[in-house]
Amino acid sequence: MLSVSRLDxxxxxxxxxxxxxxxxxxxPAAVAVLILALTRRSSRGAFAIAATGGLLGLLAAxxxxxxxxxxxxxxxxxxxxxxxxxxxxGIPLRLQVDRLMVLVAVAVAxxxxxxxxxxxxxxxxxxxxxxxxxxVGLFTAAMQLVVLSxxxxxxxxxxxxxxxxxxxxxxxxxxxxxxxxxxxxxFLVTRIADAPFAIGLAVLALGAxxxxxxxxxxxxxxxxxxxxxxxxxxxxxxxxxxAGKSAQVPFQxxxxxxxxxxxxxxxxxxxxxxxxxxxxxLAKLVALLELSGTARIVLTxxxxxxxxxxxxxxxxxxDLKRLLAWSTVSQxxxxxxxxxxxxxxxxxxxxxxxxxxxxxxxxxxxxxxxWLSVLVGGTIVERQSGALSxxxxxxxxxxxxxxxxxxxxxLVGFVSKDLVVDEAARRGVDGDxxxxxxxxxxxxxxxxxxxxxxxxWLILIHRTGRQRVVxxxxxxxxxxxxxxxxxEMLAGSPQVDVHGRPLNRDEPPVPVPDDEDGPSAEPHPGxxxxxxxxxxxxxxxxGGLLVLSPMLEVDWKxxxxxxxxxxxxxxxxxxxxxxxxxxxxxxxxAAARLPLPLRSxxxxxxxxxxxxxxxxxxxxxxxxxxxxxxDDGLDRRVQxxxxxxxxxxxxxxxxxxxxxxxxLVAVALGVVLVGLMGVIWW
Numbered sequence: 305m306l307s308v309s310r311l312d313x314x315x316x317x318x319x320x321x322x323x324x325x326x327x328x329x330x331x332p333a334a335v336a337v338l339i340l341a342l343t344r345r346s347s348r349g350a351f352a353i354a355a356t357g358g359l360l361g362l363l364a365a366x367x368x369x370x371x372x373x374x375x376x377x378x379x380x381x382x383x384x385x386x387x388x389x390x391x392x393x394g395i396p397l398r399l400q401v402d403r404l405m406v407l408v409a410v411a412v413a414x415x416x417x418x419x420x421x422x423x424x425x426x427x428x429x430x431x432x433x434x435x436x437x438x439x440v441g442l443f444t445a446a447m448q449l450v451v452l453s454x455x456x457x458x459x460x461x462x463x464x465x466x467x468x469x470x471x472x473x474x475x476x477x478x479x480x481x482x483x484x485x486x487x488x489x490x491f492l493v494t495r496i497a498d499a500p501f502a503i504g505l506a507v508l509a510l511g512a513x514x515x516x517x518x519x520x521x522x523x524x525x526x527x528x529x530x531x532x533x534x535x536x537x538x539x540x541x542x543x544x545x546x547a548g549k550s551a552q553v554p555f556q557x558x559x560x561x562x563x564x565x566x567x568x569x570x571x572x573x574x575x576x577x578x579x580x581x582x583x584x585x586l587a588k589l590v591a592l593l594e595l596s597g598t599a600r601i602v603l604t605x606x607x608x609x610x611x612x613x614x615x616x617x618x619x620x621x622x623d624l625k626r627l628l629a630w631s632t633v634s635q636x637x638x639x640x641x642x643x644x645x646x647x648x649x650x651x652x653x654x655x656x657x658x659x660x661x662x663x664x665x666x667x668x669x670x671x672x673x674x675w676l677s678v679l680v681g682g683t684i685v686e687r688q689s690g691a692l693s694x695x696x697x698x699x700x701x702x703x704x705x706x707x708x709x710x711x712x713x714x715l716v717g718f719v720s721k722d723l724v725v726d727e728a729a730r731r732g733v734d735g736d737x738x739x740x741x742x743x744x745x746x747x748x749x750x751x752x753x754x755x756x757x758x759x760x761w762l763i764l765i766h767r768t769g770r771q772r773v774v775x776x777x778x779x780x781x782x783x784x785x786x787x788x789x790x791x792e793m794l795a796g797s798p799q800v801d802v803h804g805r806p807l808n809r810d811e812p813p814v815p816v817p818d819d820e821d822g823p824s825a826e827p828h829p830g831x832x833x834x835x836x837x838x839x840x841x842x843x844x845x846x847g848g849l850l851v852l853s854p855m856l857e858v859d860w861k862x863x864x865x866x867x868x869x870x871x872x873x874x875x876x877x878x879x880x881x882x883x884x885x886x887x888x889x890x891x892x893x894a895a896a897r898l899p900l901p902l903r904s905x906x907x908x909x910x911x912x913x914x915x916x917x918x919x920x921x922x923x924x925x926x927x928x929x930x931x932x933x934x935d936d937g938l939d940r941r942v943q944x945x946x947x948x949x950x951x952x953x954x955x956x957x958x959x960x961x962x963x964x965x966x967x968l969v970a971v972a973l974g975v976v977l978v979g980l981m982g983v984i985w986w
Contacts, residue, residue, distance in 0.1 A: 323368075323377075323378050323381040323401075324368035324371055324377075325368055325377075325378075325381050325399050325401050325409075325452050326381065326383075326399075327361070327364040328361060328364045328365050328368060328409050328413065328448050328452060329399075329445055329448045329449050329452060330445070331357050331360050331361040331364060331445075332357060332358075332361050332416065332441045332442070332444035332445035332448060333441065333442060334357065334441075335353055335354055335357030335358070335361075335437075335441030335444075336438040336441040336442040336445070337438075338353050339353050339437055339438040339441065340434070340435075340438050343434055345434075346434075347424075347428075347433045347434060350433060350437050350438070351433075351437065353437075354420045354437040354438075354440070354441060355417075355420055355421055355424075355832070357441060358413070358416055358417035358420045358421070358441075358444075359417060361413045361416065361417070361444070361448075362410070362413040362414055362416075362417050364413075365406075365409045365410040365412075365413040365414075366410060368406055368409065368410075369406050369407070369409075369410050372401065372402075372403055372406045372855075373854075373855065377401045377406070378401060379400065379401055379402070380396075380398045380399065380401070380454050380518070381398065381399045381401065382398060383397050383398060383399060383458075384397060385397065387457075392513065393513055393514065393515070394513065394514040394515065394516065394519075395455065395457055395514075395515045396454075396455060396514070396516050397457065397458060397515075398454045398455055398516065399452045399453060399454050399455075399458075400452065400454025400517055400518065400588075401452065403854075403855050403856075404587060404651065404652060404653065404656045404856075405451050405584070405588075406855075407656065407660055407850075407855055407856075408451045408576075408584060408656060408659065408660065409448055409451050409452060411576050411659075411660050411663040411664070412444060412447050412448055412451060412577060412663075413444070413448070414663075414839075414840075415571070415572065415575050415577075415663055415667045415840075416440065416441075416444040416572065416576070416577075417836065418667065418671070418833070418836035418839070418840060419440060419568045419569075419571050419572045419667070419671075420437060420440055420441075420568075421829075421830070421832045421836055422568055422571075422671050422674075422829055422833040422836065422837075423437065423440070423566070423568035424830070424833075425829040425830055425833055426566065426567060426568055426674055426678070427566060427568070430566075435472075435476075436473070436476055436566070436568075436569070439469050439472045439473055439476075440473070440568075440569070440572060442465070442469055443465075443466060443469035443470070443473065443572065443577060443578075444572075444577070445465075446461075446462040446463075446465035446466040446469060446577075447462065447576070447577040447578070447581060448462075449461065449462035449465075450462035450463060450466070450581050450584055451584055453517070454516060454517050455515050455516055455517060456505040456508065456509055456515045456517060459505070459517075459585060459588075460501070460502060460505060463498070463501065463545075463549070463581065463585075464498070466549075466577065466578050466581060467491065467494050467495065467498065467549075467578075470490055470494070470562070470578050471487050471490060471491040472487075473565050473566075473569035473573065474486050474487040474490050474562045474564060474565040474569065474573075475487025475488075475564075475565070476565055476566055476569060477564070477565070480564070482564045483564040483565065485561075485564075486558075486561040486562055486563075486564040486565070487562075487564075489557075489558050489561055490559075490561070490562050493548060493555050493557075493558040494548050494549055494558065496548065496555075497544055497545050497547060497548020497549065497555050498545050498548060498549070500540075500542070500544045500545055501541065501542060501544075501545030503538075503541050504537075504538040504539065504540070504541030504542040504545070505538075505542070507534055507535075507537065507538035507541070508524065508535075508538050508589075508592075511523065511524060511527060511531060511534065511535075511538075512524065517588055517589070520589075520592075521588075521591050521592060524592050524595065525591070525592075525595060532595075535592065535595060535596055536596045536598050536599055539589075539592060539593060539596050540598070540599055542585065542586070542589070543586075543599060543602060543603050543606065545582070546582030546583075546585060546586055546640070547582070547606055547610075549578060549579065549581055550579045550580075550582040550583070550636045550640070551579060551610075551632070551636070552582075552606050552607060552610040552633070552636065552637060552640070553606055553609045553613065554912075556610055556613070556614065556633050556909070556912070557912040559574075559579065559629050559633055560626045560629040560630055560633075560909060562629070563623070563626050563629050566674075567625070567670060567671065567673065567674030567677065568674065570625070570628075570629070570670050570674075571666075571670035571674070572667075574628070574629065574632040574666055574667075574670060575662065575663045575664075575666045575667035575670065576659075576663035576667065579632060579633075580636070580639070580659050580662075580663070582636070582640070583636065583639045583640060583643070583656070584656075584659075586603075586640070586643050586652075586655075587643060587652035587656055590643055590646060590651070590652045591649070593643065593644075594646070594648050594649070600644055600738050601741075603640060603643070603644045604641065604644045604645075604738040604742055605741065606637075606640075607637040607638075607640035607641045607644060607742075607745075608637065608641065608741055608742060608744075608745035609745075610633055610634070610636075610637040611633075611634045611635075611637030611641070611745055611746075611749050612634075612745050612748050612749060612752070614630045614631070614633035614634035614637065615630070615631070615634040615748070615749050615752035615753060615756065616752060616906075617630045617906050617909065617910070618630035618631045618634065618752075618756040619755050619756040619759060619895060620895055620898065620902065620903050620906030620907065621906065621907060622684055622685055622895075622903065622907050623683050623684050623685075623907070624673055624683050624684070624688050624760060624763070624764075625670075625673055625677070625683040626683075626907070627756060627760060628666070628669055628670060628673060631666075631709065631753070631756065632662075634749060634752075634753070635658070635666070635709075637745075637749075638658055638721065638724060638746070638749065639655045639656075639658045639659050639662070640655065641655075641724060641728065641742045641745070641746065642654035642655035642657070642723075642724045642727075643655040644738050644742060645724070645727050645728045645731055645736070645738060645739045645742050646727070647727075647731065651857060653856050653857050653858050654723055654727055654858065655724075656856075657719075657720045657723060657850070657856055657858060658720035658721060658723075658724060660716075660850070661708070661716040661717050661719070661720040661721075661844075661847060661848075662717075662720075664708070664840050664843045664844045664847055665704075665705045665708035665709050665715075665716065665717055665840070666705075666709070668701065668704070668708075668837060668840040668841055668844060669702070669705040669706070669709065671833075671837060671840075672698060672701055672702050672705060672837065673688075675698065675829065676688060676691045676692075676695070676698065676702075676764075678827060679691065679827065680694075685893050686891060688763055688764060689763050689764075689766045689890075689891035689892055689893070690764070690765070690766045690767055690891075690892075691764050692764040692765045693764075693765055693766065693767050699765070701837055701838070701841050702761075702764060703761070704841045704844050704845060705841070705844060706757045706760060706761050707757075708844040709753065710753055710754050710757040710758070710875065711750065711753065711754075711871075711875070712875070713868075713872070714845075714848060715844055715845055715848065716843065716844050716845070716846075716847035716848045717844070718848065719847075719848030719851060719860075720848070721750075722863065722868055722871070723851070723858050723859075723860065723863075724746065725743070725746045725747075725750070725867065725871065726863055726864050726867060726868075727739075727859075728740075728742040728743040728746055729743050729864060729867055730864075747871075747874075750871050750874060750875060751874055751875070751878045752878075754874075754875040754878040754879050754882075755879075755881075755894075758878070758879040758882040758883065758894075759882050759886070759893065759894045759895060762883065762886045762892045762893075762894065763891060763893050765892075766886075766891060766892025766893075885897045
């Protein structure tokens with residue numbers, strides 16, 4: 305029997321047992337199970353399952369988007385049914401479908417599909433490709449569960465599953481010590497930050513007597529007056545977990561180290577899954593965030609410090625892959641500020657719009673830097689310098705990604721970032737403290753983002769020494785030719801081959817190999833991967849048009865043109881300064897002008913590891929050693945007790961005469977006599 309539920313005054317939706325939201329979550333999970341169950345050693349079979357499952361997952365998400373656009377999506381689809389734990393707490397375990405989460409689900413499915421297809425080429429000779437593809441599928445399912453969950457218990461399940469999958473993806477190359485260390489570090493840091501997450505969700509659920517997110521959001525505004533401290537504490541716990549998952553201060557250091565994982569894993573983690581999960585969770589609870597001024601200002605400060613500090617570190621990185629990692633930390637801070645500066649009772653469109661933008665251009669950049677690393681043999685500046693000059697076919701895709709990251713109009717990064725800046729400026733003028741803090745940080749980040757994107761571009765297009773010598777020789781030859789008459793040149797010049805080299809008639813011409821920089825010598829991803837990269841580039845260019853659709857509710861018609869113009873002038877000035885700094889450097893690296901100790905320290909994240917060691921590790925180790933010494937002392941004393949008792953017994957045995965005293969005999973006889981008298985008289 306079908307039940308009909310009304311979504312709005314204009315549309316009806318059939319609450320069928322299977323909705324498009326279900327396969328969005330189930331298909332990636334099935335990919336992981338099928339790969340491990342059906343493909344024992346076949347990487348080709350694993351890729352077929354991964355690619356097919358990724359495509360089906362994207363189609364399911366697109367069907368859900370089409371259903372939502374028509375107004376026919378079920379808002380709270382059933383899953384396995386309500387979990388019965390008693391009348392004090394309801395656990396409905398339902399999903400939650402709304403316009404923002406549907407858009408995020410499509411972005412996650414698209415990035416996951418492109419990563420799966422690209423990984424087949426990137427990890428072609430990897431014997432553990434099957435495990436990698438299966439983990440990517442499970443990771444995608446966990447993120448989709450967080451995105452579409454309408455129950456905090458389901459959110460917690462997806463949240464923790466992502467942590468385990470990230471551990472496996474970062475440590476995929478487990479034979480390398482650095483990869484193992486990075487995976488341990490990511491797992492431990494995020495687990496420490498996740499500890500308050502369960503506490504915060506439990507407080508919210510117990511207060512509302514339900515784990516349903518809509519019921520939690522509906523309950524707490526009316527209860528906040530009497531339980532404001534509990535709400536603030538719960539939100540601070542959730543913000544702590546979000547900071548850990550999204551690598552915000554003080555948990556920022558694990559994400560750049562996670563670059564030890566394969567580049568496709570980095571693209572997935574950074575673009576649309578793990579680091580974006582915190583923004584998704586806070587977007588679901590944004591109505592509660594508005595009720596606590598303390599939680600809002602804490603989120604604003606954490607995001608602002610993370611955003612500016614990470615942008616500074618990105619400019620100083622010696623490894624371009626780590627530059628993109630620190631850029632992710634900065635851009636996630638911008639997403640969180642998009643939630644912190646929202647007007648009261650407004651949905652989370654600003655933060656989610658930048659999440660969608662970031663997913664497109666950051667996935668593109670990570671995959672392109674992985675492609676270049678295969679061509680040039682690494683991601684450090686010395687290897688990447690001049691990479692696009694040697695492989696000009698990749699210049700367009702990389703250029704689109706960097707322009708979108710920098711926020712150059714009309715690309716998608718400009719649209720989403722300007723909306724946040726404009727809202728922060730508007731609310732800052734109205735006297736909102738959080739918005740003023742956010743606006744100052746955003747202006748700094750506009751300049752810093754232009755700086756590190758320009759620096760990366762100049763490194764990639766820098767001409768190598770060999771290329772400059774070839775150009776100089778061509779110029780010198782042109783002057784020599786100009787000074788020679790045409791008659792003398794034709795009469796006295798030796799015969800040459802098609803390459804302009806002197807031809808000796810007595811010796812056969814030496815065959816000239818193909819140009820090593822030519823397309824025939826370049827390893828290319830497959831057609832599917834290239835199509836996926838081009839699709840990401842197209843969306844990075846035209847994705848900003850999404851704000852014109854009814855799927856996003858943002859005020860783009862009243863943009864401050866003076867503010868936009870000022871930010872563009874600032875970006876142009878910073879880009880020019882970086883260009884001047886790069887002139888005369890060996891690798892076209894503007895950061896080479898900075899002091900070497902500063903660059904070295906920045907490459908290590910300003911030694912945040914040492915702060916962890918001093919503030920966390922050493923006190924914990926000292927406490928553990930103290931507890932161990934106390935336990936050892938107690939254990940020795942307990943083990944000594946039998947000897948003490950044996951000594952006491954031996955002393956008593958020596959003092960005893962082994963013959964009963966007359967008094968003892970009299971007492972015993974008296975007891976027996978009293979007993980007999982009692983029995984007789986009873």
